[in-house]
Amino acid sequence: MSLTADQTVDALRAAGEPTRLRLLSLLSGEELSVMEMSRILDQSQPRVSRHLKLMTDAGLIERFPDGARVYYRLSHDAQARRLIDTVLDILADDAGEADHRRLDEVRKEREEAAESYFEQVAPQWDRLRSLYISEAAVEAALERAVGPGPFERVVDLGTGSGRMLTLFGKRAKMSVGLDLSQNMLNIARANVSKAGLDKVELRHGDIFATRLPAGSADLVIVHQVLHYLADPSAAVAEAARLVCHEGRLVIVDFAPHDFEHMREAHQHRRLGFADGEINTWLVEAGLTPTAPIALPPDNEGLTVTIWTAERSAAQARKSA
DSSP: OOOOHHHHHHHHHHHOSHHHHHHHHHHTTSOEEHHHHHHHHTOOHHHHHHHHHHHHHTTSEEEEEETTEEEEEEOOOHHHHHHHHHHHHHOOOHHHHHHHHHHHHHHHHHHHHHHHHHHHHGGGHHHHHTSSSOHHHHHHHHHHHHOSOOEEEEEEETOTTSHHHHHHGGGEEEEEEEESOHHHHHHHHHHHHHTTOOSEEEEEOBTTBOOOOTTOEEEEEEESOGGGOSOHHHHHHHHHHTEEEEEEEEEEEEOSOOOTHHHHHHOOSSOOOOHHHHHHHHHHTTOEEOOOEEEOOSSSSOOEEEEEEEOOHHHHHHHO
């Protein structure tokens, strides 16, 4: 489906202003909050918000609230993305290059804050994870969602303390755990060894670029990781890339909530995810989602959701 002449003119008119082009260029890299874009462009938040509203109304970008913050990303509409890509491809803009340098600085600050947090909390990681939810209930539901196995290869992205590896590793011929925190990996190694698992690889690795072969795992797990990430949809796409024919991707994370203190206290970037958002990413990544499992807290706290998706034979042939 193509844009009509009027739709094309409206979209170009909405994009046709220097600040808006700079914003589109920034959003082509990842989803960003108004506060972050205002800082990068050195413009007031009301001014940036006005530009963003015009482009949202024109269908070029999408707005989504997350607790007290509002984030923006490029539209998922294929024709809108094609138009944006064409415009940005022919754009030669020194201001845009400077913006991306400042974006890199923002990313570096985020990464350093997250790295410092994980290195500090690594010894208490499993205890911290259980403050708001019953880990026993989550793991029991995970057991049902994953099934009895056996598995050829399990991949755990953002493995943390290695709990998912110790939970499912005995059913796998081979398991791989990736994490960016060396301190977490050291704890995972100790836990894996204590569990008597010898066919486990623990690697320093990036969830956005795992360097693992496509279709190499029949079970991929992303457990309580997405809410820390600047581009969770990209992480889902990379995780899905690893899923083989008739393999399964399992994502565990929080449902939407308004516990704003989680941002500063625990470095959460996103305050949970809606079922529709995760399912859209799974479908776009070539997987077929199954019904999500919601696990509300016993008392006041956070609801955990388990999302699962599979790759059918037809999908495997299409992606080959």
